[in-house]
Amino acid sequence: MKFQPDSNGYYGQFGGAFVPELLYPNVKELEDNYITIINSESFQKDYKALLKDYVGRPSPLYLAKRLSEKYGATIYLKREDLNHTGAHKVNNTIGQILIAKRLGKTKIIAETGAGQHGVATATVCALMGLECIVFMGETDIERQAPNVARMKMLGAKVIPATSGSKTLKDATNEAIRYWIQHPETYYLIGSVVGPHPYPDMVARLQAVISEEMKMQLKAQTGNENPDMIIACVGGGSNAAGAFYHYLNDEDVSLIAVEAAGLGVNSGESAATSQLGEVGVIHGSKTILMQDEYGQIVEPYSLSAGLDYPGVGPLHAFLHETKRAVFMNATDQEALDAAYELTRIEGIIPALETAHALAVLPKMELRKDQIIVINLSGRGDKDLETFIKHLK
Numbered sequence: 001m002k003f004q005p006d007s008n009g010y011y012g013q014f015g016g017a018f019v020p021e022l023l024y025p026n027v028k029e030l031e032d033n034y035i036t037i038i039n040s041e042s043f044q045k046d047y048k049a050l051l052k053d054y055v056g057r058p059s060p061l062y063l064a065k066r067l068s069e070k071y072g073a074t075i076y077l078k079r080e081d082l083n084h085t086g087a088h089k090v091n092n093t094i095g096q097i098l099i100a101k102r103l104g105k106t107k108i109i110a111e112t113g114a115g116q117h118g119v120a121t122a123t124v125c126a127l128m129g130l131e132c133i134v135f136m137g138e139t140d141i142e143r144q145a146p147n148v149a150r151m152k153m154l155g156a157k158v159i160p161a162t163s164g165s166k167t168l169k170d171a172t173n174e175a176i177r178y179w180i181q182h183p184e185t186y187y188l189i190g191s192v193v194g195p196h197p198y199p200d201m202v203a204r205l206q207a208v209i210s211e212e213m214k215m216q217l218k219a220q221t222g223n224e225n226p227d228m229i230i231a232c233v234g235g236g237s238n239a240a241g242a243f244y245h246y247l248n249d250e251d252v253s254l255i256a257v258e259a260a261g262l263g264v265n266s267g268e269s270a271a272t273s274q275l276g277e278v279g280v281i282h283g284s285k286t287i288l289m290q291d292e293y294g295q296i297v298e299p300y301s302l303s304a305g306l307d308y309p310g311v312g313p314l315h316a317f318l319h320e321t322k323r324a325v326f327m328n329a330t331d332q333e334a335l336d337a338a339y340e341l342t343r344i345e346g347i348i349p350a351l352e353t354a355h356a357l358a359v360l361p362k363m364e365l366r367k368d369q370i371i372v373i374n375l376s377g378r379g380d381k382d383l384e385t386f387i388k389h390l391k
């Protein structure tokens with residue numbers, strides 16, 4: 001139970017629900033209902049059926065032989081990149097759209113960074129015939145054009161966020177502002193962030209990743225626990241899903257990898273656990289990058305999905321209690337790892353995912369060590385960036 005939030009949504013000192021008075025009824029309605037809905041037979045039936053026949057789950061657990069040989073360990077890749085829409089995000093949007101429908105909501109709003117969550121949300125809104133508005137930073141709209149086109153084709157309205165760094169945190173601010181003005185809408189948050197119960201709800205919906213990993217590892221290695229699980233962290237949802245059913249298994253090391261941008265101390269970074277301090281962002285108490293006046297410091301990463309100044313409260317707690325080890329990778333290290341995986345395994349990973357791969361050269365590994373890397377998404381959306389930096 002140590003890694004479950006308490007009844008007020010706190011993991012240790014982190015979490016809670018810091019929302020404006022006007023949004024309190026929305027958050028309370030969700031809080032009062034989410035666990036009952038998720039645990040209900042009808043939800044589980046619909047959720048499991050869509051994950052299987054629409055998303056394509058279970059995602060394979062692939063033994064990457066050439067990668068294993070290169071790093072002297074036994075490395076498996078959990079293939080979330082093979083999901084419909086190309087990343088883990090859809091596990092959560094499928095779950096939340098089913099919850100929104102059960103709460104009688106007809107209009108969905110969402111924020112997006114790389115565009116992956118926007119696409120996953122627009123997709124499930126099309127599937128369910130619900131109206132969809134996606135807030136996205138102007139900078140991200142420029143660097144993620146293919147995903148913007150996808151959202152529009154799926155029928156979503158994409159609204160640019162033009163304040164601050166014009167990236168994910170600004171899109172989130174716009175989404176919250178809109179929610180306050182239109183409290184009848186359902187806010188579909190894309191990571192384990194935001195006010196309680198979102199972090200716990202999203203973690204439960206992504207937990208299917210580690211649920212499958214346990215069965216697949218058992219079948220392939222005879223033991224459901226690996227020695228180590230590595231996942232990249234933006235807000236923390238793919239990592240939360242990959243870690244979830246292992247949180248209490250102390251024999252499994254959990255490695256969370258943040259984006260160091262141009263270097264942790266370069267002033268152009270998104271390595272929150274290294275640079276952040278305790279504060280409140282987007283409705284929860286967590287660690288975030290801020291200046292001496294508590295103003296949020298603009299994060300930087302070449303990867304739009306990791307370009308966020310905070311981490312979810314569960315991750316802040318995992319960091320504080322040292323249950324997870326936080327590492328980081330620079331833009332260049334991630335690019336190199338992406339080129340490497342492409343050349344030796346024939347898999348083009350998302351730039352976010354490449355950060356998780358990029359810590360392999362920094363570790364001392366043993367042949368008999370079983371490592372699972374959560375391959376959170378595919379790299380199609382990043383092709384332009386990859387080609388631009390290819391030497």
Ligand SMILES: *Cc1c(COP(=O)(O)O)cnc(C)c1O
Nearest residue numbers: 116191234235236237238352377
């Ligand atoms: C959005 C995204 C991430 C980062 O988000 P988390 O909530 O930290 O998982 C990582 N990888 C991919 C492919 C993404 O689309």
